[in-house]
Amino acid sequence: MTSDEWCAALFDRVTVMTINTKLNVHIAICIIFNSSLVIRNSSLKNMVTQFTPYTDYTEYAPDEMRTRAQAFYAEIRRRRTVRDFSDRPVPRDIIETCLLAAGTAPSGANLQPWQFVVVSDGAIKQQIRDAAEAEERAFYNGRAPEDWLAALAPLGTDENKAFLTTAPYLIAIFAKAYDVLPDGTKVKNYYAAESVGLATGMLITALHQAGLATLTHTPSPMGFLNTVLERPKNERAFILLVVGYPAADAAVPIHAMQKKPLEEIAIFL
Ligand code: IYR
Numbered sequence: 270m271t272s273d274e275w276c277a278a279l280f281d282r283v284t285v286m287t288i289n290t291k292l293n294v295h296i297a298i299c300i301i302f303n304s305s306l307v308i309r310n311s312s313l314k315n316m317v318t319q320f321t322p323y324t325d326y327t328e329y330a331p332d333e334m335r336t337r338a339q340a341f342y343a344e345i346r347r348r349r350t351v352r353d354f355s356d357r358p359v360p361r362d363i364i365e366t367c368l369l370a371a372g373t374a375p376s377g378a379n380l381q382p383w384q385f386v387v388v389s390d391g392a393i394k395q396q397i398r399d400a401a402e403a404e405e406r407a408f409y410n411g412r413a414p415e416d417w418l419a420a421l422a423p424l425g426t427d428e429n430k431a432f433l434t435t436a437p438y439l440i441a442i443f444a445k446a447y448d449v450l451p452d453g454t455k456v457k458n459y460y461a462a463e464s465v466g467l468a469t470g471m472l473i474t475a476l477h478q479a480g481l482a483t484l485t486h487t488p489s490p491m492g493f494l495n496t497v498l499e500r501p502k503n504e505r506a507f508i509l510l511v512v513g514y515p516a517a518d519a520a521v522p523i524h525a526m527q528k529k530p531l532e533e534i535a536i537f538l
Pocket of ligand 1: 405408421424426427428486487488489
């Protein structure tokens, strides 16, 4: 029996901290907690700190780094938020691979507090469109303050969201403020919104890299997504990502192409 297992067997509710010595010896310390303590995982093995050499890293000479950085910038600066989608189907495995890429995003305590719901079913897309357009009608016809509408004017958006039924995929991205264990225990996630934002950015990048267009759609409020997609209370809609090929005649607002120069977005100290 390992020391971890010994602790687990001895106490019903314990936490095990391990001290990783230079000799790589794990010293397990058991602490008896009061009844409010919750163990994240019934297997205490997950609490042991273990390391493995970082062999996947590749270093490039500065010239090659420069070339790679410039090549990536040239690629990503072509990304556009698109609102005119084609209905051409996209192979599902491409979406799956991009989701796997998104799932490698850093997250608070590596708790990966995201849930992606990929919708290709026409009837569900129609339900989402109906509910989103209802919210958007309210938004554009009174709910949105004047200055918000003025900021949106150069984008030419309105309450009509045809892309929600035209595009082959809608990916509803939810953030989980907490997880629920099989026994019903709630376990808090950390930096859930930040983590899901990072994963969403990586998903958009992966999809662009694969040759697909996206739209980060934020019908406001987005609570209807829980109802339509039957998601539990601990999941909060973060964004609705529309994915597909741009329509042959897709156009993008010039305003959206104007990105701030480096001097306006970065300071070097
Ligand atoms: N949710 C509305 C309004 C909207 C808000 C922002 I901030 C945008 O960048 C774009 C649109 C809509 O989707 O039309």
